[in-house]
Amino acid sequence: MKTPLIALAGALLMTAVPAISQDIIVSAEEAAAVERISRELDRNLVAADWSRNRSAGEGIAMVRFQRGADGRPVNVKIYRRSxxxxxxxxxxxxVNRLGLSVPLPAIGGDGQLFQANIIVASSDAEFANLSTTLGKLEKARLADPRERAVFAFSASPREAG
Structure with a gap:
């Protein structure tokens, strides 16, 4: 079985919507924090040893959560099923394993909502297809001004295993 590609793709860095049209301003400190969270989530996905699960499937999962007082995710929910x-x-x-080694940084105010957009694909072609789909989903989501306050993050695609 070919090893699936697992990646995070977020509204700030990997969608078809230009950042300026989103009315989102990200400081250098926040950008560095998003990069660190993305790398940690990427490691968590790879550590799941996805390649052992033959019925892995493919798709885009959108997971929302908040940062708890201890720096760990709370209120973790699937926002959009894959x-x-x-x-x-x-x-x-x-997502639940985030903040185990180092607490999540405090980005935004209390109650800040985060979203991890996670793509799982079995080929580069399917990853490209799902990335295009995610771009359209994020563009539609960000058309709602209330959704612009959701802090999403991204990482590069990588092969699991």
Missing amino acids: GSGSVDRLARRA
Whole structure:
């Protein structure tokens, strides 16, 4: 079985919507924090040893959460299901493991909502297809001004395992 590609793709860095049209201002400190969170989530996804699960599936899982007082994710929920229970479980598990080694940084105010957009694909072509789909989903989501306050993050695609 070919190893699936697992990646995070977020509204700030990997969508088809230009950042300026989103009315989002990100400080250098916040950008560095998002990069660190993205790397940690990427490691969590790879550590799940996805390649052992033959019924892994493919899809885009959108997971929302807030930062608890202890720097760990709280209120972790699937915002948009991938269509694969395996992908959704992987995404939720990876988000729940954030902040284990180093607490999540305090970005935004109390109650700040975060979103991890996680793509799982079995080929580069499917990853490109899902990335295009995610771009359209994020563009539609960000058309709602209330959604612009959601802090999303991103990382480069990488092969698991």
